[in-house]
Amino acid sequence: xxxxxxxxxxxxxxxxxxxxxxxxxxxxxxxxxxxxxxxxxxxxxxxxxxxxxxxxxxxxxxxxxxxxxxxxxxxxxxxxxxxxxxxxxxxxxxxxxxxxxxxxxxxxxxxxxxxxxxxxxxxxxxxxxxxxxxxxxxxxxxxxxxxxxxxxxxxxxxxxxxxxxxxxxxxxxxxxxxxxxxxxxxxxxxxxxxxxxxxxxxxxxxxxxxxxxxxxxxxxxxxxxxxxxxxxxxxxxxxxxxxxxxxxxxxxxxxxxxxxxxxxxxxxxxxxxxxxxxxxxxxxxxxxxxxxxxxxxxxxxxxxxxxxxxxxxxxxxxxxxxxxxxxxxxxxxxxxxxxxxxxxxxxxxxxxxxxxxxxxxxxxxxxx
Amino acid sequence: xxxxxxxxxxxxxxxxxxxxxxxxxxxxxxxxxxxxxxxxxxxxxxxxxxxxxxxxxxxxxxxxxxxxxxxxxxxxxxxxxxxxxxxxxxxxxxxxxxxxxxxxxxxxxxxxxxxxxxxxxxxxxxxxxxxxxxxxxxxxxxxxxxxxxxxxxxxxxxxxxxxxxxxxxxxxxxxxxxxxxxxxxxxx
Numbered sequence: 001x002x003x004x005x006x007x008x009x010x011x012x013x014x015x016x017x018x019x020x021x022x023x024x025x026x027x028x029x030x031x032x033x034x035x036x037x038x039x040x041x042x043x044x045x046x047x048x049x050x051x052x053x054x055x056x057x058x059x060x061x062x063x064x065x066x067x068x069x070x071x072x073x074x075x076x077x078x079x080x081x082x083x084x085x086x087x088x089x090x091x092x093x094x095x096x097x098x099x100x101x102x103x104x105x106x107x108x109x110x111x112x113x114x115x116x117x118x119x120x121x122x123x124x125x126x127x128x129x130x131x132x133x134x135x136x137x138x139x140x141x142x143x144x145x146x147x148x149x150x151x152x153x154x155x156x157x158x159x160x161x162x163x164x165x166x167x168x169x170x171x172x173x174x175x176x177x178x179x180x181x182x183x184x185x186x187x188x189x190x191x192x193x194x195x196x197x198x199x200x201x202x203x204x205x206x207x208x209x210x211x212x213x214x215x216x217x218x219x220x221x222x223x224x225x226x227x228x229x230x231x232x233x234x235x236x237x238x239x240x241x242x243x244x245x246x247x248x249x250x251x252x253x254x255x256x257x258x259x260x261x262x263x264x265x266x267x268x269x270x271x272x273x274x275x276x277x278x279x280x281x282x283x284x285x286x287x288x289x290x291x292x293x294x295x296x297x298x299x300x301x302x303x304x305x306x307x308x309x310x311x312x313x314x315x316x317x318x319x320x321x322x323x324x325x326x327x328x329x330x331x332x333x334x335x336x337x338x339x340x341x342x343x344x345x346x347x348x349x350x351x352x353x354x355x356x357x358x359x360x361x362x363x364x365x366x367x368x
Numbered sequence: 369x370x371x372x373x374x375x376x377x378x379x380x381x382x383x384x385x386x387x388x389x390x391x392x393x394x395x396x397x398x399x400x401x402x403x404x405x406x407x408x409x410x411x412x413x414x415x416x417x418x419x420x421x422x423x424x425x426x427x428x429x430x431x432x433x434x435x436x437x438x439x440x441x442x443x444x445x446x447x448x449x450x451x452x453x454x455x456x457x458x459x460x461x462x463x464x465x466x467x468x469x470x471x472x473x474x475x476x477x478x479x480x481x482x483x484x485x486x487x488x489x490x491x492x493x494x495x496x497x498x499x500x501x502x503x504x505x506x507x508x509x510x511x512x513x514x515x516x517x518x519x520x521x522x523x524x525x526x527x528x529x530x531x532x533x534x535x536x537x538x539x540x541x542x543x544x545x546x547x548x549x550x551x552x553x554x555x556x
Contacts, residue, residue, distance in 0.1 A: 003538070004405070004534065004535060004538045007538055007541070008534070042545075042549075043545075046545055046548065046549075049493055049548070049552070050493065050512050051512075052486070052489065052490070053489075053490055053493040053494070053512075053515040054511075054512045054515075055431075056424065056428075056486075056490055057387070057513050058383060059423075059424065059427050060420065060424065062385060062390060063394075063420050063423050063424070064389065064420070066387065066394050067394060067398075067416060069391075070391065070394055070398075072396065073393055076394065076398055076399070076402075077402070078397075078413075078416065089538055218522040271445050297548065313551065317465075322507055
């Protein structure tokens with residue numbers, strides 16, 4: 001019976017149910033009798049575990065009841081019987097899920113848009129100054145691959161003087177070509193495809209900042225193409241990616257290959273990639289492809305003193321230039337459509353080239 | 369900020385075993401967890417169990433004094449369930465094709481670890497109680513879980529008076545403590 005009384009006392013002590021006097025006496029008992037102290041400590045621990053256990057048992061059964069109640073009401077489903085009410089609720093839940101996903105997708109789109117804003121805005125304001133400065137530096141330090149040409153061709157107006165040349169490639173089947181701004185020094189241009197067919201072309205837009213320009217073939221002999229085999233890559237490319245290019249350093253088309261050696265160009269210019277590829281005057285404005293046949297850049301400059309180091313304007317800037325152009329609403333440019341999907345994936349290089357060849361042009365600019 | 373105070377109120381309700389708060393939590397979040405588990409190689413029963421586990425984690429967290437939820441309840445519950453479920457799949461040697469929903473998740477490793485420790489302690493007490501046999505088990509459950517007093521227990525179990533019940537309870541308690549501590553100390 002003493003043990004029972006003692007146990008009861010310990011419980012009352014731990015539950016703070018003792019009077020002050022009783023408590024003081026018990027505290028004294030604890031200090032003077034190690035066995036009692038040990039008992040208190042042990043029971044405190046047990047009590048703690050028991051409280052936790054009891055608490056969890058109670059909440060578990062409450063959760064269980066809640067679940068069953070909501071199941072009976074048809075608010076929750078367990079995959080068994082479905083009452084009519086349940087079906088509607090289930091539809092509602094399905095719908096709720098769809099809206100949830102839609103909201104998440106909306107969030108993702110918002111993120112992409114804000115990303116684009118971040119991506120574009122520096123070019124539009126403070127970085128512009130820096131970019132143009134960089135271009136000045138490049139001009140001083142590097143040699144353009146513009147080619148001086150002294151040939152006379154049929155479609156070049158008489159008494160016009162050829163002043164520069166380079167490469168261009170079709171970006172829209174309707175006859176829109178892209179090349180470097182510095183290739184087009186004159187007032188007009190002719191373009192020649194791989195088969196030697198020559199077409200007259202108009203200079204529609206020159207973007208000095210990005211060193212990009214748009215030409216449009218304006219010739220009755222030109223027939224719009226059905227589709228373009230390559231796409232233009234929107235996102236950035238990876239370091240070490242294998243690349244190849246087609247261009248006109250001479251009158252015949254020339255193939256070259258290499259790899260992407262840096263995410264930035266000369267003097268850390270973020271407009272361009274650095275490529276390890278053999279490039280010669282005349283390659284300017286040529287498309288740079290990755291293995292899947294996506295255009296990742298536009299070959300523009302090379303470093304004079306360094307063997308094989310060339311620079312290409314990143315393909316993303318083609319998109320941003322067109323976006324800028326469309327904002328200003330310039331004539332004839334608003335209906336340019338470029339695509340990012342390449343149909344050259346998984347093909348052998350030789351086959352890829354056969355398909356690309358006719359979309360790459362020799363550009364000759366003249367001054368009247 | 370309205371959502372924030374709502375969620376705070378909900379957690380407060382949960383911490384004090386308020387049935388309306390519990391119902392709201394089930395209504396708002398169970399469907400999401402259920403579809404996640406069903407998509408990931410689980411059954412309706414798995415969904416019920418996993419969600420209950422997560423609710424226990426949330427409940428025990430909400431009861432602690434220094435508890436602050438730094439994300440939405442939805443995100444928290446989803447993260448816990450996802451973690452628990454992946455763990456269970458792993459334990460059973462099953463794998464999911466890892467169908468991820470678009471829900472965001474937060475790090476809950478600490479919670480899961482704590483939860484597992486508490487689960488172990490819970491299981492020890494459960495086993496100890498289970499191996500007591502009747503009437504000890506029911507008597508102690510009546511006292512500690514249903515929190516009935518000695519007079520009520522005496523009536524329920526047919527003892528002539530509260531002192532007899534107290535006597536019986538003492539014997540049972542000693543046996544339980546012995547059973548519990550043997551297991552508990554091994555566990556440590």
